[in-house]
Amino acid sequence: MDWKLWDRIAEVHPLIHQLTNVVTVNDCANITLACGASPVMADAPEEAAEMAAASDAVVINIGTLRQDQLEAMAQAGESANKQGVPVVLDPVGAGATRLRLQAVDRLLKRVRFSVIRGNSSEIGTLCGQRSGRGVDANLEDLDSHLSSFRSLAKNLQTVIAMSGPVDYVTDGEREAYVENGTPLLTRVTGTGCMLTAVIGCCLGAGIEPFHAAILSLAAVGIAGEMAEASLSETEGIGTFRIRFFDEMFRMNSKTLEQAGKVKLLEKSV
Ligand SMILES: Nc1ncnc2c1ncn2[C@@H]1O[C@H](COP(=O)(O)OP(=O)(O)O)[C@@H](O)[C@H]1O
Numbered sequence: 293m294d295w296k297l298w299d300r301i302a303e304v305h306p307l308i309h310q311l312t313n314v315v316t317v318n319d320c321a322n323i324t325l326a327c328g329a330s331p332v333m334a335d336a337p338e339e340a341a342e343m344a345a346a347s348d349a350v351v352i353n354i355g356t357l358r359q360d361q362l363e364a365m366a367q368a369g370e371s372a373n374k375q376g377v378p379v380v381l382d383p384v385g386a387g388a389t390r391l392r393l394q395a396v397d398r399l400l401k402r403v404r405f406s407v408i409r410g411n412s413s414e415i416g417t418l419c420g421q422r423s424g425r426g427v428d429a430n431l432e433d434l435d436s437h438l439s440s441f442r443s444l445a446k447n448l449q450t451v452i453a454m455s456g457p458v459d460y461v462t463d464g465e466r467e468a469y470v471e472n473g474t475p476l477l478t479r480v481t482g483t484g485c486m487l488t489a490v491i492g493c494c495l496g497a498g499i500e501p502f503h504a505a506i507l508s509l510a511a512v513g514i515a516g517e518m519a520e521a522s523l524s525e526t527e528g529i530g531t532f533r534i535r536f537f538d539e540m541f542r543m544n545s546k547t548l549e550q551a552g553k554v555k556l557l558e559k560s561v
């Protein structure tokens with residue numbers, strides 16, 4: 293794993309156009325800045341395509357979806373595809389309602405995504421195993437689903453990045469497991485959304501999608517581990533959230549190399 297790729301974000305300082313949810317939009321903008329990239333949040337249909345074409349990567353997150361926003365997302369994605377700008381999808385709560393399920397279906401028909409990042413329920417739903425209440429994960433027996441995740445990646449010509457206790461990344465040929473992280477990351481809303489924004493930063497810096505996903509999963513996991521380790525007995529989730537931002541701001545290739553727990557199974561299929 294070439295951890296030095298991470299430093300490209302600060303060197304390139306890419307512009308990351310994000311069409312995202314109202315719960316975590318501010319956290320996504322701040323994590324983008326913390327990584328050394330520049331965020332712009334723009335989801336009006338009147339400007340989404342123009343903004344996407346002028347950006348280095350586009351992040352589409354359906355967390356609090358509305359119909360007009362969906363059209364803006366599709367237009368931004370199409371415009372990005374036309375200009376060769378990479379696009380990453382976060383299918384938040386894809387299995388929770390019909391609106392979300394249909395939205396993901398429409399987006400996948402109109403836009404080619406470089407990476408799709410979701411939790412196990414969201415990725416399972418994309419494979420036809422509809423699951424998930426709300427936005428949190430509850431798909432079980434993940435090992436039995438790995439071959440469908442690989443087929444999904446192959447069919448959509450994308451990289452699937454499934455986060456969880458152990459993260460799994462595949463482009464249909466190559467596979468990787470990332471073992472960094474802490475359950476505390478699930479006790480703060482937005483860590484998945486921020487992870488997807490970080491993937492956008494890596495893509496915008498020109499890092500190819502498979503490695504962009506691995507680097508981002510390792511970075512977020514390690515920042516979570518370090519934030520947790522810094523907590524005193526009287527500190528809790530509020531302090532964890534702040535320290536997580538601090539650790540992402542301080543993240544560099546050396547820390548990634550020392551603390552990254554990645555198993556790469558290249559050409560494993
Ligand atoms: N049980 C866990 N143990 C360690 N890390 C976890 C655990 N669950 C999730 N993570 C980490 O939390 C981050 C957010 O992932 P996740 O919670 O799956 O996304 P989402 O918030 O979209 O459901 C990822 O970096 C993931 O590796």
Ligand SMILES: Cc1ncsc1CCOP(=O)(O)O
Binds near residue numbers: 313315316486
């Ligand atoms: C709670 C919630 N509801 C709609 S979007 C959202 C945020 C989800 O963020 P994450 O998936 O990163 O925890």
Ligand SMILES: [Mg+2]
Binds near residue numbers: 411484485
């Ligand atoms: Mg999520």
